[in-house]
Amino acid sequence: MKMSDSAIVATGIGKTFNGNTDNAVVALDGIDLTVEPGEFVSLIGPSGCGKSTMLRVFGDLISPTEGTVEVFGKSAAQARLDRDYGMAFQKAGLFDWRKVSANIELPLELAGWSKDRRSYRSAEMLSLVKLQEFADHYPWQLSGGMQQRVAIARALSFEPKLLLMDEPFGALDEMTREHMQVELLRIYEQLGTTVVFVTHSIPEAAFLSDRVVVLSPRPGRIHSIIDVDLGKRDENTRESAEFFAMTTEVREALRSVEAMS
């Protein structure tokens, strides 16, 4: 029975690198996960647990050695060809030779939008990430946090149904990071996309997510899934007892993962 209205349905995903050789590495094993439309799901776990690999399997950048991934009722490959994915990485990965606006317009160019529509949209996205006055700057003229905001604007510019983020705030300082989290939530609520978010940070996962998927390493397996309901979040949320309780729960789960390995 197919739940074609789910955003992601992953069934029995396994991924082995260098299969059939002496240094084969099992990165993922027996992953079952369903993500509903509009949901914000974080993947967290110690390094080497395969969370980045999992994200890439969802995005059809890596094909699994076992199991299937369905995205909005289609194969992941089809979803990619339909441009259902927006991606952002730890490195902003902006193109040095494109101005900020042109960086944001890149996905639109690939999708064949007209010039007018593109510049209209990039202006919209720039105001969404509060960088209106930087449209004509080159990436090197922006700070790390600003570059990351441009990268997010780029990922969202074409309103992809699914946003895949690989530690996008990992290289930012703590204050910038918290700002970016609030901004991401604001944009996410405004656009109503689905997000899969890889992170190392316990408070980040607890603050952002509807569900936190805790992974254990070697081979990467789902250890537990924690439901989070902090309601409407803002800077005050970080000091609330509920938030503290959530981070504690995620931390406990990660500790038991560590104890296992």
Added chain:
Amino acid sequence: MTAVARLGRSLPTRDGVRRSLRGAVAGLVALAGVVAVWEGYKWMGGHTDDHWPGTSFGLPVRTNDLVMPHANEIWGSLWDPVQRGRSQTLAGFLFQSARFTFSEAALGFVIGTIIGLALAVLMLRFSTAERGLMPWINISQTVPLIALAPIIVTWGRGTALSDTQAVSIIATYLTFFPVAVNALQGLQSPDQADLELMRSYASPWRHTLWKLRVPAARPYLFPAFKLAATLSVVGAIVGEISAGVKGGLGRAVLNFATIYSTGPEKLYASVLAAALLGLFVFALVSIVERFVDRNQIHNSNGSSGAGA
């Protein structure tokens, strides 16, 4: 992914053997390809009277046996006497010439490397020296001082230098540049944090140089040494040619060029010998690099926490 990379690195020797094996096979395949293209082009020209098939456009290079001898004739000529009436084969003669050129190049390489390293340290120590010297070091490479070869040799004759030592000076001139530039870049490569750490130990400049900067410069140095080694061969060959120094490969190429019409394959053989000498010095430096790398790995395994 990182785990995979780490696993791969823990087997340096086997990986190294496999890589050199693959390199050797690739080299042979490439050689076979070149021979095939050579003979194919020659065959085509022979059938179309040196025109592109079906057109009236002439081929850029004529294909008769004088301009393009058969590959097997070039190979065969290696085992013929180098000159009528002499017992030495061409191969033996070329080997002897290559050794001669190699000794000139090696001297130039050693001196050039020392000068290059000294300049790098000088520029590292005194930033004014860097700002003053660097532009000139750059400009020095736009000066075709290689054109000075004849002068340098005459110069050598006026002093106590032998002709071959004068050729080595030319090799030195080509060698010092990549070493100086890359060494400076490498010595400046450690992070500010590491430098500050050394500073907090009150480490004298000399120690910081040896314990931090020189190890950090290693990845920059070997590419420069490789380039310098090949350039030293170029310098030696060009020096021999322009200065008329006897005994080396440069002279051999020039000689066989003048008697080209009576034995074209000899010129080709001598040019190939020059190419092999270039590859040889390149390989020599690569072997040293691998050797140093392996020792380095043992060292850092032996003493834990040497990552400062």
Added chain:
Amino acid sequence: MKSRLAPIWPPIVVGVLFMALWEGMVRLLDVKEFLLPKPSSIVQAVGDQWTPLRIAGWETGKTAVVGLLIGVIAGALLALVVSRFGWLRGSVTPLAVALNATPIIALAPIFNAWFGITDFRSNAAVVIVVVFFPVFINTGKGLSEVEPNQIELMRSLAASETTVLRMVRIPNALPFFLTSLRLAAPLSVIAAIVAEYFGGPQNRLGPFITQNASFSRYANAWAAIVVASAIGLALFAASALVEKLAMPWKRPESITA
């Protein structure tokens, strides 16, 4: 920004000091002109020999520029072709690195045999081959060493390999290509002169140097070297200018450095 305003005086001081020292030592120690001419005699020789030097410089410069242009274009184009086909990249690149390690200049007599000793193509061919390898290797590096995330991003947007080449790899390779151009420019003059040592028309800088050296007219030979350096510097400056103009997105100091 600061480094753009870096004081220009240190190189000038070093240059002037060097020249003064040279001139002074030669005068003071009474070094014979055949060993080392004074800078002032070299300057004078440039004036005296201006007509032959101008003609020779023009001819050699022409060989260098034509060879440079063809070699650079060929190197960049082949790098593009090779980057498009993975199996080619795996086999051609090591071959190019190996060939780059050989004294290519020794090919000069072979080109003489191919094209004729007085043919313009013989010397230009040497320049082409000498220039080709650094451009090919560097450009190829720029085409393949793209940030993996950028490739992943393009893939996630269902971009074709050709689009990735056009929108990511080529712009990414541009700085590498332009650096190699800057390296290749002075190299082209040197290659042209060395090729001329192997024979060919006499009204070139190479023969001018050897002839004057063999008649012990060293100041004249040095004068030819000054002309050759001027050509090399001009080509170097031109490529540095192209570098600056072609990449308006580069932060200023990263080019001047």
